[in-house]
Amino acid sequence: MTVQPRSSAPTIILTNIETVPGKTITQHIGLVQGSSVRAKHIGRDIAAGLKNIVGGELKGYTELLQEAREEATSRMVQEAQKRGANAIVNVRFATSSLTQGAAELFAYGTAVRVE
Amino acid sequence: MDELIIFAVLLGVGYFFGSRTEKQHFRQLQQREQAIQGLMLSTAGAKVALPKAHQAQLFTGSVVISSDFFKTFIAGVLNFFGGRIKVYESLLERGRREAILRMEESALAWGADQVVNIRIQTAELSGNNGRGVVALEVIAYGTGVR
Numbered sequence: 001m002t003v004q005p006r007s008s009a010p011t012i013i014l015t016n017i018e019t020v021p022g023k024t025i026t027q028h029i030g031l032v033q034g035s036s037v038r039a040k041h042i043g044r045d046i047a048a049g050l051k052n053i054v055g056g057e058l059k060g061y062t063e064l065l066q067e068a069r070e071e072a073t074s075r076m077v078q079e080a081q082k083r084g085a086n087a088i089v090n091v092r093f094a095t096s097s098l099t100q101g102a103a104e105l106f107a108y109g110t111a112v113r114v115e
Numbered sequence: 116m117d118e119l120i121i122f123a124v125l126l127g128v129g130y131f132f133g134s135r136t137e138k139q140h141f142r143q144l145q146q147r148e149q150a151i152q153g154l155m156l157s158t159a160g161a162k163v164a165l166p167k168a169h170q171a172q173l174f175t176g177s178v179v180i181s182s183d184f185f186k187t188f189i190a191g192v193l194n195f196f197g198g199r200i201k202v203y204e205s206l207l208e209r210g211r212r213e214a215i216l217r218m219e220e221s222a223l224a225w226g227a228d229q230v231v232n233i234r235i236q237t238a239e240l241s242g243n244n245g246r247g248v249v250a251l252e253v254i255a256y257g258t259g260v261r
Contacts, residue, residue, distance in 0.1 A: 014173035015258040017232045021168030048181065048250065053125055054132035055183025055206075056140070057213070058250055061240065062179045065252055069175065091173055093254055095238035103240060103252075 012077050013087040013114070020087050020114045027113040029085045034075030038068040039102040068105040069093065076107045085111035129184030136183075137205065144212050151219050155229035156257075168260035172225060175256040176217030179240065180210040182249040210253040211235060218255045227259030 013020055040048070040061065048058050073091075080088050091109035098104055182190070186202040193200050214235070222230050233255060240250040 013171065015171045016173055016234065016256060017171070017258050021171045021260050052181050052187075052249060053129050053184045054136065055129065055181055055186065056133075056136045058179045058181050061250060061252070062177060065179060066177055069177070069254075091256075092234075093175070093236065093256060095236065095252060095254065097238065097240050103238070 011086055012080060014073070014077075014091050014109070015087070015089050016091045016109075018090055020089060020112075023087070023114040025087075025089075025112045026115050029080070029083050029111040029113065031108065032076050032079045032083070032085070032088060032111045033106070033108040034072045034077070034079065035104060035106040036068045036071040036075070037098065037102055037104045038064055040064060065095070065103065065105065068103070069107065072105045072107040076109060080109075080111040083111055085113055087112050087114045125184045126188060129186070129188075133183030133185050137209065140209055140213075144209070144216065147216050147220070148212070151216070151223055154219055154223055154227065156215075156219070156233060157229065157231045158233050159231065167228075171258050171260045172227075173256065174218050174222045174225070174227075174230065174259050175254060176214045176219070176221065177252060177254045178210055178213045178217065179250055179252045180206060180213070181251075182206055187249050207237070207251065207253075210237070210251055211255070214253040214255040218257060222257075222259035225259060226261050228261050230257040230259045233257035 019025065047060055051058055076088065076091075088109040088111050091107060094106040096104050096106070182203070186206065189202050190200050215233075218233075219230065234257065236254045238252045238254075240252055
């Protein structure tokens with residue numbers, strides 16, 4: 001259940017602290033962000049509606065949001081790589097539900113070069 | 116009359132299965148929390164030096180948890196009178212503990228000594244009209260270091 005950098009981006013380091021331990025920041029590149037808006041499909045909605053009677057975890061939604069967050073993160077990573085960064089520090093996540101059926105997952109951070 | 120019967124059945128089913136899943140979940144949470152006691156957790160970390168750390172990585176854990184029919188009904192009634200809504204307190208506690216555990220477990224699998232700068236967030240997924248599915252998403256994320 002981890003947001004791993006995609007295989008195309010094995011070198012980029014993500015942290016949500018202000019530094020990268022064991023390395024020093026040599027260049028500050030700037031804010032990078034990525035977002036993804038997902039809608040739940042009707043099958044999952046019906047299953048969730050039924051599950052809402054007995055309660056508990058809605059696995060379908062957990063997976064859906066997990067995928068969406070990974071996509072948002074990988075978009076952020078792509079932007080950082082395009083600008084020549086090899087690490088992103090101070091990563092933050094945000095979720096907002098737009099309507100009944102859709103949610104936006106948003107990831108942002110500061111792209112830096114470390115050595 | 117039929118509607119009333121359906122409502123009563125749903126309420127009963129919600130109460131029976133809901134409290135059963137909740138008890139199971141709490142028991143399971145306790146076991147899993149005992150298994151990972153060695154990991155140090157901290158919400159500080161952004162401005163504190165970490166001399167021993169050599170590598171760092173971001174870990175997230177998330178869960179979407181839903182209320183049951185009984186809880187939703189009780190909360191609706193209590194909403195009228197105000198005050199504490201205990202049925203939702205336990206729901207949120209379950210969600211939060213589950214999300215933190217998932218983060219910790221993935222950090223431990225990577226070999227982390229501690230997880231710093233943990234942030235926890237809750238988002239409501241059901242929209243704001245109060246109808247339909249009552250679902251909450253809890254995310255926990257932090258930087259694992261080793």
